[in-house]
Amino acid sequence: MNRRIFLGATGALTACAALPVRAGTGSGLAMDMEVIRAAISIHPGALRYLSEAQLADALDEVARAYLRAGSLPARFLALSTFLAKLKCGHTHCNFYNQRDAIADDLSDRRTRLPFLFRWIDGQMVVTRDLSGSGRLPPGTIVTAIDGRAPAAILGALLPLARADGGNDAKRVAQMEVTGGERFPAFDIFQGLLFPPQDGVFSLAFEPPGGAPTTARLPALSPAQRLAAAPPLPDDGTPLWSLAQREDGIAVLTMPSWVVYRSGWDWQGWLAERAPALYAARGLVIDIRGNEGGLSCGDPILARLAGEDILLDDYRQQVRFRSFPAALDPFAVTPVPSFRTLGVDAVPLGDGFFGQDPATTPVPRIAAASPRLTTPTAILVDASNSSATFLFALRAKEHGLATLVGSQTGGNRKGINAGAVAFVTLPGSGIEFDLPLVGYYPASPQPDRGVLPDVAVQTTAADIAAGRDAQLEAAIARLR
Template sequence: MNTKLVLFCLLFICPLLTHSQTLTPEQLRADLAYFRTALNEVHPATYRYTPKAKFDSLYAAVAAQLNHPLTQHEFYVTMTPLLVALRDGHIKWLLPGKDEHYPFFSDKLFPAKLYFLDNKAWIVGNYGTDTLPIGAEVLTINDQPIATVLRKLLPNMTFADGNTKTGKYEDLNHFFSGFYATYIGAPTVHKLTYRAGDVTQTVELPAVSLAAITTYNERHKPSPQPAHRVTFNDSTRTAVLTIERFWTENNEQKFNTFLAETFRQIKAKNVANLVLDLRNNEGGEEKYGVWLYRYLAQKPFRYYERIRVRQKKAYSFPAWTPKLYRMFRWLAVRKRADGYVFTKQTGLKRHSPQRDAFGGKLYVLVNGGSFSVTTELAARIHADKRATFLGQETGGAYEGNSSGIFTITQLPNSKIDFGIPMFGYYMANLPAGLQTGQGIRPDHVLTPTINDVLSGTDRTMHYVRQLIWANQEAALKR
């Protein structure tokens, strides 16, 4: 699903409540009930990863906390465990008009950019005027060890399907200051202890604004490149196909045209090794994944086994849903013995490989930022044993996700926008032995170190090139 479109739609109602105003217990319980009603009528797979009994128990625990007045911020945080329990990285829980990662604070933000790996963190950038040593390891933030900070933040982060965690770490690396302010605190001064070489030092730094973070990010953006691109190395008969997102902007070449031209070149150049780089591709339009796999498949295939929807009738609460879906749901939604399914999707059909489909060795690069449509494509490739995978586990789940189009509603008292994915995608012909909620796990796990990050070294790309070279050398000796 195109995340930009979803976020645009979620701003359709103006905020009517400031986060410092309090809500009565009656208002809070009414919003909790509204939340459950919306979830029950819209979400296609509420209990895919959390059994109903466990979810009901958590719901009761949240309800028990709504026995005294809370601010909008306090209610937002109190409700977060229910969002996390869905284990659905597409779910949206936003304040209208606010940045999704900085919902309550546009100032009082942590002043450094950090890189997290396991239970450690390092300084990789400065948002404020105070300069911290780049590459120094952060030991504590406001007197809390990094491991403690992570134990508080990770359980409140929703960018993950199933039991995956790599997407959460990707989010931390980009938006730590926002998560810290929302779920731990937003002091005007942050106390930081770090170690640089053999020297350990504690400093106090003034908080920064979101404007300062945005300015830093703009200044350090990588040089622009086409989102869909291919490069060739004739000496190793290798092509690297990079797909940064599965949608096209108005000024870009149509994706189908790009694929046709790219694979004609691959065939003409007699490419033996294709590296498909899907890292940090959070998805887009489902049909793009199907189109691309037709150029990679070696035999006819089905992409999706089914697409679940919750119901066919109109909702009992006010909500925004795409007009096109409302017009055609009577034709596209069918009732089966096990519930309702959506039938008008190209991935449900049986497809044959394209004429210029690539038949050589395929290598796929993924990481925690590989999500949604990208994980679906990776799952199809992996299930068909079509490629060697390198990098980190995907942020999306192997067996499918809930995404597609969204229903968007606003809780009446707290004025929080709730965006619920309507389609439950289930991948076809999955391998036996999958662990529930796992992502696509690479054959070669390669995690960037802090030295890789600071030096700009692409560990995974370097490794796959060495692997291709080694395979070619081995082939020559046979």
């Protein structure tokens, strides 16, 4: 399951608590639209996939839907639909950054499905039964939920999914529920659009090797789901593991790079285990399900590279000198200087500002010595869309590792990230994340993620058998 990135959520919520909020009045909601328009005017990727006319139409459309919405959930859905049209994986109504009262209104409902699942070839495949009935073993294919085909539910939710460009594999991955998250996107949107009747789901399904059957199973509350599938710890406990196989291959598992919310010394953890990486016959780095966070892969790239890695493939650009007056009172930034990123920048054309390429040194990842020559494979999937996308891209572009799995998230045409503002609307109180820096390729790139060197798709039969086909393929490649 894709990991959500907490872009400084705790600090943002604390600072936003002092912002004025009206109780959804007409004048307050109209002010919301002024703030939204001001925010989009400086969004670095607003015109990456939309023309000016298309963006103007989308803003007019969300204004109509938002202003006529009769409830907070309806406004939340209207705004989420608009933000998804920007095709930016970092622009969304961040569930984790909402005030408690708003988060409760949106998600504190007994509407969770009683199982975890993945989407495989358009089918909803159970990965874990949480119902207590024992009727949904791993590999079960769910064919109907309250009379609706799961594919139809997915189709209704995809326009709400955040992803970069035309990378629909990321949108589908956003709508999986594999555990370890407090607010899975599927749970929030399904709970608002397709809640169960009287707290019970009517399911049709096909168990592995069994005949089609049906069952009525109780929906889970958020607390029940979290108890059954808790998130990763944030108390300083290491988030990663390093396993040494009998064949001499080491497996480094990194389910998240969101390491800034705890006191864990991840750099020290990696350094302590470096000797084992050098001694291994082969190395598998598993970043599946990892959206990103900090650039935790850079120390690994530094060891794998024989020379410095120049980071000149993407240019960083902003669309503002300083925050517009209509936005400034309602935006919080982790670093005050984010509000004036373009003040000392030079015009780059098309409304962008950035560093002067003629006088600015090219950033780089300095090579570490001694070089790590252990043959390396990286397990990737559609969740890899921020720091993990860049890690996979650089590893492939520089020939440092073999990528195994499926297309990553993110987009080779560039992403918007690096600095963020947390915008809280004064009328509704809804928060959305606004990235401030756009990464634009130095040369034309395809509208997709990074393709693996060895493509291996998981099947329902793999899940039923408890088989990790991608790990097996990586190990076979390294032997």
